Amino acid sequence: MYSSQCPCRDLLEVVANKWSALAIGALAEGPLRFGELQRRLQGISPKVLTATLRRLEDHGLVHREMIPEVPLHVEYSLTEIGRSAVEPVFALREWAESRYAHALTHARSTP
Secondary structure, three states: OOOOOOHHHHHHHHOOOHHHHHHHHHOOOOOHHHHHEEEEEEOHHHHHHHHHHHHHHHHOOOOEEOOOOOOEEEEEEOOOHHHOOOOHHHHHHHHHHHHHHHHHHHHOOOO
């Protein structure tokens, strides 16, 4: 993993990204349309969400499905590989939430 040639680096870069991890967490609850996903990921711009979903789709973590209803819309869902990322992503989120106050205090006290 520490080697520059490690094949897992690319996937780690995708999954460990803030917006990717949050999108995986939101999609863990089930398929979502773009607008629903954007509302859940407060603060993400449409451009960044589009790029995030494309990267996740390109790496086989997210499936994009056109729903042939009127009006036509797209739903995003996790693939099998994407679902396998849910537990580690949630563990990372729990870790971050439990250490947030300490990290914030440390950041404020560091010149």
